[in-house]
Amino acid sequence: MKTNHYFTILAFFSFFLTTAQEDYLEIIAEKSCDCIQQKKEAFEKESKEITTTELGVCLFESAREYKDRLIADYELDMTNLAGEAGEKLGVLIGSKMAFVCPDILMAAADTEEEYESLWESGKVQSISTDNFISFEIKNAEGKTQKFYWFTFVSSGFDLQNSFKELKNKEVEVEYLEQELFDPRIGEYRKMNILTALEVVDNIN
DSSP: OHHHHHHHHHHHHHHHHHHHHHHHHHHHHHHHHHHHHHHHHHHHHTTOOOOHHHHHHHHHHHHGGGHHHHHHHHOOOTTOOSTHHHHHHHHHHHHHHHHHOHHHHHHHHTTSOOOOOEEEEEEEEEEEOSSSEEEEEEOTTSOEEEEEEOSOOBOSSOHHHHGGGGTTOEEEEEEEEEEEEETTTTEEEEEEEEEEEEEEEOOO
């Protein structure tokens, strides 16, 4: 009984720490969204577009209060955000901002380098919700690819509330192929970032 009691306590604290970790990332995301919106409105009054540098300033200002927790939880050093560290912060907070303020994030993304939009269709094989949502889709040739939901996705389907219902459905997706920093492996890798999704066949 003691052993079971010990593991129950351990599980409780593990859940508490994970929840607390998510809470402060959401706070950073909310502050970043507010900062970007304010800067965007100020720039628009002067008929200017918000710059990538300004976006980075918003992320830094919102996150620096939690610098000790970020380095402890993610080995993300806020005192050196050049190169990979800055990309790592962007991916980490950007995945949270996608749910807090997708419209603001999408508008901010318009200031970034343009990428060619690609298309794919197939059946949704699986849906992962680890850290961020991804869809594994197999096309007619049997090729399976993962598509990641990081930011606003244009769709006639109620993605936000019903995305789990997409399993085994035929879909057509628009996506961008980008190299992003993956903190789990400590290096950049190509990822398919969803920009649009439509259900082709609603019959399972």
